[in-house]
Amino acid sequence: MAELLRGAPVANAIIDSCAGRSRALADAGVAPTLAVVRVGERPDDLSYERGLLKRAERAGVTVRRVVLAEDCSQADLMRAVADINADASAHGCLVFRPLPAHLDERAVAAALAPSKDVDCLTPASLAHVFSGAGAGFAPCTAEAVVRVLGHYGVPLAGADVTVVGRSLVIGRPVAMLLQRADATVTMCHSKTADLARRCREADVLVVAVGHARAIGADALRAGQVVVDVGINWDDGAQRLVGDVDERAADAVAATLTPVPGGVGAVTTAVLMDHVVTAAERTVGPKADGAGAYRAKRAQASAF
Numbered sequence: 001m002a003e004l005l006r007g008a009p010v011a012n013a014i015i016d017s018c019a020g021r022s023r024a025l026a027d028a029g030v031a032p033t034l035a036v037v038r039v040g041e042r043p044d045d046l047s048y049e050r051g052l053l054k055r056a057e058r059a060g061v062t063v064r065r066v067v068l069a070e071d072c073s074q075a076d077l078m079r080a081v082a083d084i085n086a087d088a089s090a091h092g093c094l095v096f097r098p099l100p101a102h103l104d105e106r107a108v109a110a111a112l113a114p115s116k117d118v119d120c121l122t123p124a125s126l127a128h129v130f131s132g133a134g135a136g137f138a139p140c141t142a143e144a145v146v147r148v149l150g151h152y153g154v155p156l157a158g159a160d161v162t163v164v165g166r167s168l169v170i171g172r173p174v175a176m177l178l179q180r181a182d183a184t185v186t187m188c189h190s191k192t193a194d195l196a197r198r199c200r201e202a203d204v205l206v207v208a209v210g211h212a213r214a215i216g217a218d219a220l221r222a223g224q225v226v227v228d229v230g231i232n233w234d235d236g237a238q239r240l241v242g243d244v245d246e247r248a249a250d251a252v253a254a255t256l257t258p259v260p261g262g263v264g265a266v267t268t269a270v271l272m273d274h275v276v277t278a279a280e281r282t283v284g285p286k287a288d289g290a291g292a293y294r295a296k297r298a299q300a301s302a303f
């Protein structure tokens with residue numbers, strides 16, 4: 001049976017660190033604040049929102065929700081983003097994606113202030129993930145994958161990692177982050193010839209395709225580390241299932257991230273970490289209370 005790499009301990013460690021840093025910021029008069037923009041009532045947006053609200057409370061992060069109707073106009077959405085840009089008390093902004101088809105996500109990405117872009121929507125953040133230069137944030141889920149592997153001590157330097165899925169939100173950025181950690185990364189997708197062989201060759205298999213049980217026994221090898229990024233609702237089973245056939249992985253792999261309770265649980269924690277970091281960056285060296293803030297922060301990191 002595969003050992004489970006659960007998300008909760010990883011998320012808790014991140015949230016504990018956020019809570020300490022938020023207290024230090026509070027002493028400097030700063031309340032780390034996230035603005036979330038939701039258009040409509042998509043079930044996975046709502047599930048993410050529920051999770052992040054719960055997590056934010058423990059992390060000491062204030063959340064402001066901006067909810068627009070499913071049929072809102074592009075101008076309505078642009079105005080919401082402009083308001084958040086102009087609001088100095090909002091440190092981070094998350095726009096739930098994908099947006100309804102009539103809305104232009106690229107225009108929103110171009111408008112959002114890069115310093116508030118905590119989930120890698122803007123071109124500046126994507127450039128950061130690609131180049132390593134600058135100060136942007138990676139997509140929370142892509143970073144969550146790397147944090148889970150780091151927490152459980154999975155060696156990445158020199159490891160063969162296969163990433164299945166090439167989305168701009170997970171597949172492509174996670175490949176960049178893993179490569180930066182010195183893995184040799186193979187990027188696979190729906191047109192990859194002999195996908196099963198590419199998957200079997202991997203020491204670490206990361207799957208983010210968005211289809212329930214897309215990866216089965218033929219694509220798995222004994223001893224592998226399997227990271228399942230999928231969150232799919234299974235109508236028959238009436239529960240969330242991953243992109244990997246969990247029974248096959250459980251029988252074959254060395255370790256496996258469960259769904260639910262794996263990477264998804266860490267995504268919200270990484271989001272809080274990004275918001276707190278964005279808030280810390282607004283506390284300039286000349287800002288009131290910054291000296292006390294720095295002292296407190298040094299103390300917090302001593303634990």
Ligand SMILES: Nc1nc(=O)c2c([nH]1)NC[C@@H]1CN(c3ccc(C(=O)N[C@@H](CCC(=O)O)C(=O)O)cc3)C=[N+]21
Binds near residue numbers: 265
């Ligand atoms: N800009 C943007 N970035 C996203 O990352 C994003 C998004 N938009 N839109 C919606 C989807 C969905 N999503 C989830 C992440 C974690 C859980 C989560 O916490 N899942 C728990 C279970 C939650 C439950 O029990 O309901 C788990 O996997 O253990 C759920 C859903 C992020 N998304």
